[in-house]
Amino acid sequence: MKYSKYHALGNDYLVISPQDLAFELTPEKIERICHRNFGIGSDGILFGPLPSNNARFGLRIFNPDGTEAEKSGNGLRIFSRYLWDNQLVKEEEFDIDTLGGRVIARVAQSGKSVQVEMGRVSFQSEKIPVTGHSREVIKESITVANQTFSFCAATIGNPHCVIQLPEVTPEIAKQYGSLVEVHPYFPNRTNVQFMKVKDRQNIQIEIWERGAGYTLASGSSSSAAAAVAHKLNLCDSEIAVHMPGGQIAIAISEDFTITMTGAVTKVADGLMSSEVFEY
C-alpha cells in the first residue's frame, strides 16, 4: 500500500489516501503501522483527502495508539503540503474539515512553509473538557506523583493542559506528562505542555502528546500554550514557540483565533507490505 511520509519539525506523520487503502484502518493496524520497530514508524496517520460537506477536503487524524484526534497542527501543515505535492491545490487558500472543526490553509515557499488558521482557542471547561463546574480553567492546581502544579487548560479542537515552569526539560515532560495525560480531570485525556515564558514574544515548550507520548514539536500544543501565555498577559499576540524540533510562529487575534505558520519536510514516498500485520 502506497503512503507518503513527512515531518513537521520532527513530528512525523504518514499520509494515506483512501484510494490507496488496502484494508480497514483499525486501531490495531494503526498501532502496528506507527510502531518504530515493527512498522514504518510515525507520530500518527493522516487519512485523506476525504469527501466533505463543510470544506474542500476532509481529513481524519490518528494517533499512534490508534485513537482518533480532533485536530493536529503539524498534521494539517503536512496534509496541506501533500495536497500541494499531488497538484490538488496550488498557492491559493483552501479549507480542510477535521473532527475538531474547519480550518483554512495556504502553502508557500514551494511547499516548505504552510500557514493554517487553526480556529479559536477556548478555555471553557465544558468545551475542553475538564471536570467540575462551568468556568474558564485558568491557574488551577493538579497533583501527580505527589507534585502539585498550577495549570491552565484550553481547546483548539483537541484538549491541552499547559503547565508554566521556570525551566522545562524533556525529562520533566516524560516524568509528569504521561500522568497528567490520563488524570481524572480530563475525561477525554489531554495533551500536556510544560511552558517556559522567555519574554513577551518567545516561549519554550516541552510536549507530552495524548496518544503519542513525547514529541519534538506540536502545532496544536504551540497554539494552546501561546494562547495561555497571552491570556495570562505574559506575552503579546505574536509569539515564537520554541520546541526541540524547531519553532512555530503563532499569531493570536482579539477573539483568540489562532494563525499558525511553520515548516514541512518531505521524507519519502513508500510502499508498505501486508507482511507488516503478520508478525
Ligand SMILES: N[C@H](CCC[C@H](N)C(=O)O)C(=O)O
Ligand atoms: N496527539 C494529539 C493530536 C496531534 C497533535 C500534534 N501532533 C499537533 O501537531 O498538533 C491529540 O490527541 O490531540
